[in-house]
Amino acid sequence: MADRIEKRIELAAPISRVWRALTDYREFGEWFLVKLDGPFVPGQVSTGHITYPGYEHVKWEAVVQKMEPERYFSYTWHPYAADPNVDYSHETPTLVEFTLEATPTGTLLTVTETGFEKVPAGRRPDALRMNDRGWTQQIKNIESYVAKRP
Amino acid sequence: MSQRGRSIGRTPRRTPALIFAALGDETRLILVARLSRGKPHSISALTRGSKLTRQAITKHLRVLERAKIVRSVRTGRESLFEFDPQPIEEMKTYLNLVSRQWDNTLSRLKSFVES
Numbered sequence: 001m002a003d004r005i006e007k008r009i010e011l012a013a014p015i016s017r018v019w020r021a022l023t024d025y026r027e028f029g030e031w032f033l034v035k036l037d038g039p040f041v042p043g044q045v046s047t048g049h050i051t052y053p054g055y056e057h058v059k060w061e062a063v064v065q066k067m068e069p070e071r072y073f074s075y076t077w078h079p080y081a082a083d084p085n086v087d088y089s090h091e092t093p094t095l096v097e098f099t100l101e102a103t104p105t106g107t108l109l110t111v112t113e114t115g116f117e118k119v120p121a122g123r124r125p126d127a128l129r130m131n132d133r134g135w136t137q138q139i140k141n142i143e144s145y146v147a148k149r150p
Numbered sequence: 151m152s153q154r155g156r157s158i159g160r161t162p163r164r165t166p167a168l169i170f171a172a173l174g175d176e177t178r179l180i181l182v183a184r185l186s187r188g189k190p191h192s193i194s195a196l197t198r199g200s201k202l203t204r205q206a207i208t209k210h211l212r213v214l215e216r217a218k219i220v221r222s223v224r225t226g227r228e229s230l231f232e233f234d235p236q237p238i239e240e241m242k243t244y245l246n247l248v249s250r251q252w253d254n255t256l257s258r259l260k261s262f263v264e265s
Contacts, residue, residue, distance in 0.1 A: 005252060
């Protein structure tokens with residue numbers, strides 16, 4: 001059983017454009033649906049809050065690890081640290097890594113998230129509930145989007 | 151420190167690490183494969199057809215039992231071991247949900263950079 005997540009996606013945009021979308025904190029917030037308090041700086045904590053409808057109370061907190069221009073960006077965070085009354089700071093975070101490669105048509109982006117074996121089992125039920133609602137809502141968004149643009 | 155502290159007690163917390171570690175061994179994977187067909191087996195039955203000793207098989211079963219992937223049930227004088235799919239299912243469900251979350255996030259990134 002794999003204990004990691006890996007996604008590869010082809011983007012029809014130049015690598016410089018994708019790099020900006022990933023590492024400019026305002027642009028990152030646009031698609032990740034988070035309002036960040038300030039720029040990403042390696043070694044520093046990034047704070048903010050989720051803007052996804054219904055989850056505005058959820059804080060964003062990550063530690064930026066590495067930024068190698070137009071090639072690699074990574075941070076650690078606590079996936080679905082959604083309960084404001086729980087202190088997640090002592091738990092081992094997962095590592096999220098974005099790797100960029102130029103292709104003839106744009107950019108190949110690989111995202112990995114590793115370290116789930118350290119996520120305490122006790123937290124999973126909440127994570128599942130949050131996620132499940134989020135997913136249901138997302139399906140509706142996609143349906144209405146597709147319906148508008150056949 | 152706190153992690154260890156919370157694990158002490160009658161019912162230790164089941165962490166994914168325990169599940170991954172329990173499955174990270176060929177003998178134990180074979181045992182799980184045999185038990186996952188549904189029928190409980192005794193230690194003797196599981197030792198038959200294996201090159202390992204009864205003692206070694208028992209040790210591996212205890213590791214699986216601690217991860218709650220198998221449980222022992224007593225019938226008369228014998229302990230039978232049976233498979234519990236729940237911990238593995240829970241982990242799969244969790245990772246599937248995180249995976250779908252990334253699919254959604256990345257599709258938003260795609261629309262964002264391609265527009």
